[in-house]
Amino acid sequence: MNKRNWKTTVVAALVVFLFAVLTYTTGTGGTFHYIENPLRDALGAKNVWQREPDTSIKILKIDSRSLDAIGQFPWDRSVYAAVIEKLELGKVKAIGLDVTFPEPSKDPKQDQALAEVMRKYGNVVLPVNFNFPAKQQSSGLLEYDRIEVPSPAIQAPKSQLAHINVFPDNDDRVRRLIVGLPEKSGEMIEAFSVKLANYALGDTEKVRWDAEQRKWYRGSSPIPVNSRNQVITQFYSEPRQEKDLSTGYDSFSFSDVLSGKIDANMFENDIVLIGPYTTALQDEYMTPMSRAIKMFGVEIHANMVQSILDSRFWNEAGKPAGIAILALVVLLAAFLFGTFRGRAALFWFIGLSVLYIGAFIVANEALRIYLPIFYPLLAIILMYVWSIVDHYLAERRERGRVTGIFGRFVPKAVVDQMLASGNEVKLGGERMDISLIFVDIRGFTTLSEKLEPEQVIQFLNEYLDVCTKAVFKYNGTLDKFIGDGVMAMFGAPVKYDNHAEMAVRAALEMKKQTASLEKRLMQKLGFTVRFGIGINCGPAIVGNIGSEELRLDYTAIGDTVNLAARLESNAKPGQILISDALYERVKELFEIESMGEIKVKGKELPVNIYQVHAEK
Known part of the structure; x- marks a missing residue:
């Protein structure tokens, strides 16, 4: 029995128990006699003729x-x-x-x-x-x-x-x-x-x-x-x-x-x-x-x-018979409302109510027996309401699960905003102004040769965890892990005017947080590894690519992305390299050093690059 059915059964048992107590400990008609008796009168009364x-x-x-x-x-x-x-x-x-x-x-x-x-x-x-x-x-x-x-x-x-x-x-x-x-x-x-x-x-x-x-x-x-x-x-x-x-x-x-x-x-x-x-x-x-x-x-x-x-x-159904009827109605309602959802559940709710009222009338007219009427109908209503609440809670749990999974790629605030929009995830993208950051571990190959595979994985996870937390801290979106590197973007899917600043702050945060890891590695192996980071900003196509039915990948493509990757490949251990376009946006906020021009693959002309040292 799964957790959901278990909860429904418990609620059903509690409802039956509650009605049993009400029936056995109160007088004629039960606690709600002021409703039970008029309902009997209305359903059992004959027309004047x-x-x-x-x-x-x-x-x-x-x-x-x-x-x-x-x-x-x-x-x-x-x-x-x-x-x-x-x-x-x-x-x-x-x-x-x-x-x-x-x-x-x-x-x-x-x-x-x-x-x-x-x-x-x-x-x-x-x-x-x-x-x-x-x-x-x-x-x-x-x-x-x-x-x-x-x-x-x-x-x-x-x-x-x-x-x-x-x-x-x-x-x-x-x-x-x-x-x-x-x-x-x-x-x-x-x-x-x-x-x-x-x-x-x-x-x-x-x-x-x-x-x-x-x-x-x-x-x-x-x-x-x-x-x-x-x-x-x-x-x-x-x-x-x-x-x-x-x-x-x-x-x-x-x-x-x-x-x-x-x-x-x-x-x-x-x-x-x-x-x-x-x-x-x-x-x-x-x-x-x-x-x-x-x-x-x-x-x-x-x-x-x-x-x-x-x-x-007219006879009245005895209390044991009444409780048995309640138990049957509640368990049947629990099964139907647990199995069917939405309009189907509403159909069964109306049908079960009408069916029981019909059974009451038949028993009253043909057998001259008064069945309990209010309590079973109330039980049906309660079970239907519970099914709606349970369905809502299940959706909330599923939403929380999806949010938790998606939250490993983007910050919670971003997830909440995307879910609140109610838009469907579809293939395609839109042109957006964003900043992109590429991170790679310098010296990782040498490290892999000196450590056992399990130790390599442990070390890599620690470094990537630092990257991920830094990206999320400044509302970035984790695009993907590329071997021992990371690609992240800022300003998508949620737009921010200061995405260039956020990207640089995330890079500085990575550099700061890896200091203890670098020190520990130096003490253990006699050498260390450091990040090489490249950041660029500008227009890119951002959206979902892949198979609509099987798998989608939310990413960014374009020349802006390529340049960010080239900057990262040219960054020395511990360097944060940024493009000329990004420099113009953040030069008043950070201590930045011009590194001159370099020739990068895919560009005919050299590009100016800069190194970020710290916040002003």
């Missing part, structure tokens, strides 16, 4: 109209008894009264009226309310402080009692039905919606609690509840459907049924829920069906009744 609320479930609304007609709430309990009587005469299947009566009425006759209908009709359900503390101490069973039951004066049979509690998720939205809550004795109290739905279900289809197996069943099928006896259910209506009755449950004003304005026979074989349907009575909750509008408790119960009748329950 697909919901189709059950027409056999109806709501009697205790709305503002009823409050105006009957009076201030709470009402006389005989009022409820009267409406229940009317509905029973209309052959209703079941009645759920979502109004609590924890205290006896001041007028015993009111309680007696309600008690009589409870004795007379066994399909009337009254609510039990569990009072939960503000914060649950654990993620296990729901803890409660006390239970509010109907006043004993009503004489409601226990078989006709059910809890009306809903418990929101971490984002304060109700998505789950609490199928049952245990009393201190351990006996289960069924949910209000469960009790009502059971009146419409056959004996083999009813929802029941199996105390031995500690499981809830609907018929013979287990209900996928969590440790709190909660199960995710379906919503079939949107909040406050009085604005659009065509898409919600059939609802009627309580006062219209009481007054006889609405015939009770229209409720035949229906499940009727009676409850608050106005904000003033403060019985409303946020649901996945709206980001802003709350849903009344009685309508939430109606939706849960239909979920039970339709047996539409």
Whole structure:
């Protein structure tokens, strides 16, 4: 496994570990439940035309109209008894009264009226309310402080009692039905919606609690509840459907049924829920069906009744399964983004995201399983971002490697400037004004005869190192090593106006730095070697020559180059010879001695030469 794949695997493992910790140490939805849950809602929600609320479930609304007609709430309990009587005469299947009566009425006759209908009709359900503390101490069973039951004066049979509690998720939205809550004795109290739905279900289809197996069943099928006896259910209506009755449950004003304005026979074989349907009575909750509008408790119960009748329950992928999915997604993303780059990586990023969203929708619709959605998508995003960062870092490393290699020929500042230009390296050159320096070791042949080959190489490398450092110190470009000599140029590829001065200073630096080497060689062998240096300036063609596909050589050619080489060949050990053209540019800066005229190969006329001694 190469270093790059190793790093990607480590990052992938860290991501999986992070998500595992988040999943195991946080509650429903994980740390990012405020994103996870809305994503689930958006991808799992049905369109309005697909919901189709059950027409056999109806709501009697205790709305503002009823409050105006009957009076201030709470009402006389005989009022409820009267409406229940009317509905029973209309052959209703079941009645759920979502109004609590924890205290006896001041007028015993009111309680007696309600008690009589409870004795007379066994399909009337009254609510039990569990009072939960503000914060649950654990993620296990729901803890409660006390239970509010109907006043004993009503004489409601226990078989006709059910809890009306809903418990929101971490984002304060109700998505789950609490199928049952245990009393201190351990006996289960069924949910209000469960009790009502059971009146419409056959004996083999009813929802029941199996105390031995500690499981809830609907018929013979287990209900996928969590440790709190909660199960995710379906919503079939949107909040406050009085604005659009065509898409919600059939609802009627309580006062219209009481007054006889609405015939009770229209409720035949229906499940009727009676409850608050106005904000003033403060019985409303946020649901996945709206980001802003709350849903009344009685309508939430109606939706849960239909979920039970339709047996539409959703399971959640367990934490081990969720972590396994995360691991698979992360490793797949790591492989794809590590293999493909650029547009291909972007294609796989989009494709993998869409593929996982599709898997979520299929699992939700066909299997009724909620897969983790936010964490895998975030993992894909993180792995894609990491691949971009890794690719960038790899390019930086490669650039650094190239810079390091090229930096052996030219100074780092020159390399950086060439890379920053963004220009491609191509065959060809341009005419530039430059200075060229040729260096050769005088006496190298004699030295080679007296030393072993390994010692010769060591000595040569030391001398060439001095040359190279001097060239780079003054922003020169190392063109090439020529046996025991060096060719360098100043003013290319980066242009400098004072390139002639820089070339001379580099030559003086070489002479200075070789003094210790010359002394050491004299002590060891009894003789030494010294540099002969020639420098010229003027126009030359500078660029890349060679094969564009195989090898290029960045160099300079022209008469200026040839003269510099001829000056070096005429330089005695320790001499720095310069041309007349270069003398004119640097004569004010250095101590220079005229050496007269010499005849050089390739020139018809003699040329004036000068020797540089030191800086002024």
